[in-house]
Amino acid sequence: MTLEQDGDMKTGLILGTGKFELREVDNPVVRKGGAVVAISLCGICGSDIGAYKHGDDSPFAYPPAVCGHEWCGVIEDLDPEIDYLAVGDRVIFSAPPPCGTNCTACRQGKYSACSSIVAAFFGQDGFSPNSGGFAPRQCVDARRLIRMPDEISDIEGAMAEPASVASHCVRRSGLLTGDRVAVIGAGPIGLFTLQAAAASGAQDILVIEPSATRRELARQLGATHVCAPGREATECIGDITRGLGVDQVFECAGVAATxxxxxxxxxxxxxVNLLGLSGVKAAIDTDSWLVKEIAIQTSLGFDKADMEAALVNMTNGSINTKSMLTDTIPLENLESTIKEISNGRDSVKILVDPRDIS
Incomplete structure (x- = not known):
């Protein structure tokens, strides 16, 4: 870790493969159309770990993309022309706004696929911050902020982003009431996908996961069946479906073999729904896909409607986040924690409290 001493606050930055910096930067000032938010909690995402492990060779390399995008906080300062938010509001960092009419996706009403949203997700638009939520405060486009319901805790707010990713995928899948579902991987995305599928009416939900601890957590969160990958999973699905196979598979592990x-x-x-980013190439037997006429649905990110749906499910108890929280750490422990996760630490969701730093 390196530390540059020339600013007012410390921010944690992932700058490439094995490269982390706790840098001192100036406190942000409000910009036109923007809000300065005091960050309460920020989650460590699998993409942050991927950037640390493979950033130099990944299309998701940081920079220009920014680490620390799962956060909530309180508005400290606001462009006075903005009338839909106020100083003191508790907010969640959400999806970027679509351009509306300037790209093909928006003209077709597919706003979450807007080219400007994709650019903003990867830190390539004009209003992306140069650092993420691993910092005490941040100035962001106010249109990316959603006011947190009073019933939502900071822990839930910091997990709203991955919950929204899962909600987006389940919505795109076309899942029907009574569908039988297999979820591969019981990390945060897999566990949120399990809960989103249950809230959408799935009948049987099988979670396939090598970790016994995570399998038990999946069962607590509503999985009707849990099993290890391989023969055990194949036999379990055969028993549940009388040999027919499940209606929907959600691949959340991001592992090439799965x-x-x-x-x-x-x-x-x-x-088969793909939402686990692997960062590596996967070899598949195309004949086996063709013979079964399998439909492939991919999913990346989310839009505000997905986050609003996730917040409703948190409020009514359909989504449980507290059981998924492994630890809350101060910003100064971020580098060591990222290294531990990269080296195989079995954790589900770790949150960073950027206020807790000397």
Whole structure:
């Protein structure tokens, strides 16, 4: 870790493979259309770990993309022309706004695929901050902020982003009431996908995960069946579906081998949903996909409607975040924690409290 001493606050930055810097920077000032937010909690995302492990060779390399995008906080300062938020509001950092009419996706009403949203997600637009939520405060486009309901805790607010990613994928999947579902991977995205699928009416939900601890957590969060990958998963799905296969598979592990495993689990003309980023190339047997006429649905990110749905499910108890919290750490422990996770620490969700630093 390196530390530059020339500013008013410390921010944690992932700058490439194995490169982390706790840098002192100036406190942000409000910009036109912006809000300065005092950050309460920020989650460590799998993409942050991927950037630390593979950033120099990844399309998601930081910079220009920014680490620390799962956060909530309180507005400290605001462009006076903004009338839909106020100083003191508790807010969550959400999806960027679409351009509206300037790209093909928006003209087709597919706003979450807007080219400007994609640019903002990867830190390539004009209003992206140069650092993320691993900092005491941040100035962001106010249109990216959603006011937190009073019933939502800071822990839930900091996990709203991955919950929204899962909600987005389940919505895109076309899941029907009564569908049988397999979720591969019981990390944060997999556990939120399990809960979103249950809230959407899935009948049987099988979670496939090598960690016994995570399998038990999945069961506590509503999985009707849990099993280890491989033969155990294949036999369990065969028993549940009488050999037909599940209607929907959600690949949340981001592991190359599990992509091909999904063809074994899904029924004829079923759907495999991909939302786990692996950062590596995967080899598949295209014949096995073709013979079963499997539909492939991919999902990346979310839009505000997905976050609003996730917040409703948190409020009514359909989504449980507290059981998923492994630890809350101060900013000064961020580098060591990232290294531990990169080296295989079995954690589900770790939150950073950027206020807790000397």
């Amino acid at each position: 992509l091909q495993d999904a063809t074994t689990y899904v029924r004829q003309r079923g759907t």
